Amino acid sequence: GAGVSQSPSNKVTEKGKDVELRCDPISGHTALYWYRQSLGQGLEFLIYFQGNSAPDKSGLPSDRFSAERTGGSVSTLTIQRTQQEDSAVYLCASSFGTGYGYGYTFGSGTRLTVV
Amino acid sequence: GQQVMQIPQYQHVQEGEDFTTYCNSSTTLSNIQWYKQRPGGHPVFLIQLVKSGEVKKQKRLTFQFGEAKKNSSLHITATQTTDVGTYFCAGPQGGSEKLVFGKGTKLTVNP
Numbered sequence: 001g002a003g004v005s006q007s008p009s010n011k012v013t014e015k016g017k018d019v020e021l022r023c024d025p026i027s028g029h030t031a032l033y034w035y036r037q038s039l040g041q042g043l044e045f046l047i048y049f050q051g052n053s054a055p056d057k058s059g060l061p062s063d064r065f066s067a068e069r070t071g072g073s074v075s076t077l078t079i080q081r082t083q084q085e086d087s088a089v090y091l092c093a094s095s096f097g098t099g100y101g102y103g104y105t106f107g108s109g110t111r112l113t114v115v
Numbered sequence: 116g117q118q119v120m121q122i123p124q125y126q127h128v129q130e131g132e133d134f135t136t137y138c139n140s141s142t143t144l145s146n147i148q149w150y151k152q153r154p155g156g157h158p159v160f161l162i163q164l165v166k167s168g169e170v171k172k173q174k175r176l177t178f179q180f181g182e183a184k185k186n187s188s189l190h191i192t193a194t195q196t197t198d199v200g201t202y203f204c205a206g207p208q209g210g211s212e213k214l215v216f217g218k219g220t221k222l223t224v225n226p
Contacts, residue, residue: 031212033213033214035216041218042203042216042217042218042219043158043203043205043216045213045214045215045216048211048212048213050212056211056213091157091158095212097212101163101165102160102163103148103150103160103161103162103163104148104150104158104160104214105160106157106158106159107157108156108157109157
């Protein structure tokens with residue numbers, strides 16, 4: 001597609017429920033990243049996929065968070081047993097790799113609210 | 116771990132005034148990137164600097180990468196209301212493609 005697509009754009013869930021956030025990266029981008037941005041704050045790294053390599057999960061805040069990337073394309077971030085502190089905007093980005101000088105292309109994000 | 120710090124956190128200017136935000140890394144960077152996030156929007160890539168001492172211009176925006184490749188700055192000449200937003204710098208962590216972002220400088224412009 002023309003850009004990075006994320007769905008849903010907004011999600012309100014009850015505490016304790018599981019949620020799935022989807023990211024469809026730009027075709028041909030080998031790298032895919034998930035970041036989290038709390039209100040008025042900076043970007044917190046969560047997880048990074050590069051080609052067929054094992055993902056870098058070093059930013060996942062707890063074992064309630066997991067992500068997968070199927071077929072080197074679409075990625076799903078799953079949060080189990082959601083907590084109120086999980087409320088944030090979850091941003092997905094993709095890139096060819098920073099060595100190409102194009103940086104990340106971000107999606108519009110999923111705003112998650114846990115009530 | 117690697118840290119990227121930005122100052123100031125907030126900057127309010129009158130339209131037409133200049134604006135500068137500064138970025139410092141705790142480690143030497145292979146490159147540094149700048150992003151702009153408009154209110155309610157998502158970060159948008161502006162530029163990547165790679166070489167020591169590099170200076171790049173985009174219209175009224177001037178980006179610099181320090182000689183030691185640990186600091187950078189973004190300068191906007193004669194700000195306009197369209198410049199409003201949060202400006203983030205980011206650098207790769209270690210040898211990976213994963214970026215560590217600064218906390219950003221939020222710019223407001225009074226018309």
